[in-house]
Amino acid sequence: MSFDNLNKLLLVTVFLLMILNPYTLFGNLAYLIAVPFILLSVIRKFRYLDVNTFSIIGVMVAIAMVGVVVSFLNNIGQFTHLKVAISLLAYVLMAHGVFIYFNKRSFEFNDFVYCALLAVVINGLVIIVEVFYPSARDAIESILVSSGNINWEEGFRYRGLASSGGASLSVLVPVAVVMALHLYKEKYIGTSALIASLSILVFSLVFIGRTGMLLLPLAFLSFISFNIRHYFFRVAVLFFLMVLFVGFGFEYFKQVIIVQYGIGFFNYSLGFLLEGSEGLKDEGTVSIILEFLKVMPTTFPEALIGYGFYGGSEFSPWTDSGYSRMFLSVGYLFGLIFYVCFLLLFRNVFLYKPFLFVTIGLLLLVAEVKEPLLFSGYASRTYFMLLVFALIDKKIKQRKGRISVKNIRPDDFIAGYS
Numbered sequence: 001m002s003f004d005n006l007n008k009l010l011l012v013t014v015f016l017l018m019i020l021n022p023y024t025l026f027g028n029l030a031y032l033i034a035v036p037f038i039l040l041s042v043i044r045k046f047r048y049l050d051v052n053t054f055s056i057i058g059v060m061v062a063i064a065m066v067g068v069v070v071s072f073l074n075n076i077g078q079f080t081h082l083k084v085a086i087s088l089l090a091y092v093l094m095a096h097g098v099f100i101y102f103n104k105r106s107f108e109f110n111d112f113v114y115c116a117l118l119a120v121v122i123n124g125l126v127i128i129v130e131v132f133y134p135s136a137r138d139a140i141e142s143i144l145v146s147s148g149n150i151n152w153e154e155g156f157r158y159r160g161l162a163s164s165g166g167a168s169l170s171v172l173v174p175v176a177v178v179m180a181l182h183l184y185k186e187k188y189i190g191t192s193a194l195i196a197s198l199s200i201l202v203f204s205l206v207f208i209g210r211t212g213m214l215l216l217p218l219a220f221l222s223f224i225s226f227n228i229r230h231y232f233f234r235v236a237v238l239f240f241l242m243v244l245f246v247g248f249g250f251e252y253f254k255q256v257i258i259v260q261y262g263i264g265f266f267n268y269s270l271g272f273l274l275e276g277s278e279g280l281k282d283e284g285t286v287s288i289i290l291e292f293l294k295v296m297p298t299t300f301p302e303a304l305i306g307y308g309f310y311g312g313s314e315f316s317p318w319t320d321s322g323y324s325r326m327f328l329s330v331g332y333l334f335g336l337i338f339y340v341c342f343l344l345l346f347r348n349v350f351l352y353k354p355f356l357f358v359t360i361g362l363l364l365l366v367a368e369v370k371e372p373l374l375f376s377g378y379a380s381r382t383y384f385m386l387l388v389f390a391l392i393d394k395k396i397k398q399r400k401g402r403i404s405v406k407n408i409r410p411d412d413f414i415a416g417y418s
Contacts, residue, residue, distance in 0.1 A: 019119055063334045078311070296324055
């Protein structure tokens with residue numbers, strides 16, 4: 001194995017631990033690998049980060065502190081919002097350290113995207129192996145620590161190597177699909193690699209959760225809308241291959257699911273999609289989301305400063321919606337400022353790779369309706385790290401551009417026109 005491939009393998013391992021954050025019998029391995037990169041970021045004096053970045057994050061932490069203070073005034077007592085805000089700082093420093101380390105090994109932005117994609121694909125592959133070989137599931141779960149109120153050693157839902165599963169892990173799949181489509185658009189991977197990646201991701205999603213399944217069409221529609229004018233033939237061929245794959249493989253896939261788990265599981269995980277609007281209505285997610293969104297502050301001063309509730313504590317009526325929790329925590333004014341701070345933090349890179357960042361942003365903004373997934377969870381960690389990589393990559397390229405312009409002499413222009 002070449003030195004370059006060894007470095008890629010190392011980066012894939014880093015992403016496996018940082019993104020999936022597995023809780024093992026040997027401890028939380030993500031912390032063990034994150035701390036050195038954060039320290040590297042500190043040692044290098046935050047080389048590619050500026051005061052503006054820390055100022056904006058500081059505002060977000062201060063707003064979260066408002067939520068903590070209000071929560072204790074209302075006898076709720078939660079630190080979840082503050083933990084989320086501080087975690088954002090950790091993601092930025094961690095990603096900064098990772099970029100510094102691997103950029104010295106000639107890694108560019110798409111190399112980071114590719115290795116992050118491989119990490120998610122590997123987890124999808126692990127889930128598929130667990131589905132067909134229960135003994136593999138037993139072996140892996142014997143190493144992982146139980147998480148939440150779900151017994152991951154049995155049942156229809158899988159987490160692979162991740163610390164948990166459910167909606168958070170399922171949203172990571174359409175995010176990874178966007179990453180694969182981005183790399184295909186950039187000609188970093190070919191058609192066969194794209195189809196293989198998408199097949200593993202989509203198949204594994206059936207055993208993770210339905211939220212990601214509902215978001216998948218948005219990923220593909222965004223790819224078509226962003227690229228159809230410039231890559232009409234390529235998009236048309238890709239769409240044809242996907243339709244062909246689904247058309248010929250669906251019945252086989254359906255039978256495998258039914259034989260393995262029965263018709264009930266098939267109808268639960270995929271059947272509702274085949275029934276159109278009625279199936280989506282009966283599926284229940286939309287109605288649950290609407291109920292969650294109804295839980296908003298409506299009285300003064302709660303509409304201004306919130307109740308201090310952001311999960312992690314008792315509150316009635318309960319809600320999982322990320323938007324509801326934000327406004328219940330700090331009110332409408334501070335909540336909107338918190339979201340605006342996120343936009344300001346990465347305002348210079350959203351259009352650097354527009355399909356990649358705008359699409360993932362839309363996916364997470366939609367997912368935020370159901371759960372607080374824009375600022376926490378697997379997809380959020382991935383998104384923030386990629387945004388930081390892009391922020392640094394853009395700065396480096398701009399600096400190199402300025403240096404090259406300064407080094408051009410007047411004689412070079414004359415020679416160019418002679």
